[in-house]
Amino acid sequence: MKFKIGKDKKSEVIRFERYLEDNLFSLYHDLKSQTYRHGEYHYFTVSDPKKRDIHKAAVRDRIVHQALYDYLVEIYESIFIDESYSSRLGKGTHRAVLCLKNFAQDIFKENKGECFALKCDIKKFFANIDHNILLNILKRKIKDKDVVWLIEIVVKSFKVNRHRGVPLGNITSQIFANVYLNELDYFVKKELKLKHYLRYNDDFVILSEKQDELWKNIGQIKEFLGNNLFLEMPEGKIIFRKLRWGIDFCGYIVLPNAVLLRQKTKKRMLKKIAATAEKYAKGEIAFSDYGRILDSYTGLLKYCDSYNLKNTIKNRFVYGKIV
Secondary structure: OHHHOOOOOOHHHHHHHHOHHHHHHHHHHHHHOOOOOOOOOEEEEEEOOOEEEEEEOOHHHHHHHHHHHHHHHHHHOOOOOOOEOOOOOOOOHHHHHHHHHHHHHHHHHHOOOOOEEEEEOOOOOHHHOEHHHHHHHHHHHOOOHHHHHHHHHHHOOOOOEOOEOOOEOEHHHHHHHHHHHHHHHHHHHHHOOOOOEEEEOOEEEEEEOOHHHHHHHHHHHHHHHHHHHOOOOOHHHOEEEEHHHOEEEOOEEEEOOEEEEOHHHHHHHHHHHHHHHHHHHOOOOOHHHHHHHHHHHHHHHHHOOOHHHHHHHHHHHHOOOOO
8 A cells, every 4th residue: 555655664554454454344335335534633743854733644544545646646647737846756856956947047048147036935835725715626627526525525624724724744735735736837827928937835936037027927926826725925935036146946056057055954964964973983873874874865966066065075974084
C-alpha cells in the first residue's frame, strides 16, 4: 500500500496490518454502504525549519486518502499548467528553480539585461482554502456521485475556521491545493496572458521587462484571489526586485547566470554537518555512516553553483583543514 511507504515500523501501521484483511473488508463495507465516517486527527508540530502544524489521520483514513488522491491525480494531472511545480510527479523545487532560471535568461537576453520580478505568496493558504469553493471546483470535473460523497467527507473532516482549511498531513491536501490554485494559474496564463509565470505551492513568481505592467498584474491577481477564492496576498509578501539582484525562490537565489544556495540554508547545512562531524569524532557513528550523511546533506548542491561551498565542506569536514 502506497500510504505506508517509509512507515512500515510505525505502531499504528503494525496494528492495522495485524488484522489487515478484516480491516480492509470493514473499510470496503463502510465505503460501499456509505456509512464511512472520518476519524479524529492526531495533532503535532514539526520544524523544517519553519514551524508547521501537522494533523495526521488514522491509518484507516489514510488508505482512503491515498485512493482518492490517485483518482484525482488521474483526472487533473493533464489539466494543470506545466509551470505548476508543487506535489506533482516529475516536478518539485529543483525543476521549479531551473524553470525560473530559464525564464530569467530568456528575458535578460531579449531585453539587454532589463528584467523585473514579482514574487508573491498567499496568507495562510492551507488554513484559508474554502470548503464550498473547493467542492464546487471539484464538481465541475467529478460527476460520480459516490466519489463526490467521499470527497465531501474528507474535505469536511477538518476545519480551521468555519468552512475553511485543509490539513497539512493529508496527501489529499496536496491535490486539493493544486486544484484550488489551478484557478489562479488559468487566470494568469489564459486571461492575463502572462508567459513568464510559475508557481510552487502558494509561492509564485512573475517576470517581465516592464515593471509598471507587473504592478498592474498584481492588482488584477489580488482582485481575482479575493473575489473567486477568498484568499489574500499580504502586502509584506509581495516582493518586487530587479532580476540582477537575485530572486529568493524554493531555497535558492536565482540570477540570470547562476543559481546560489540561500544564505540561511547554507548556514543551516554547515551547522548540521558540523554536528554530524562531532558525533563521528566522538565515535558515535561509523565512518561509512558519516560519509553517507555528509552526502545526503550536500546532495542539493548539485542543483546550484556551489564550487566554493563544496570546497569549504571538503576542507573543513573531509580533509580536516580549518578554513
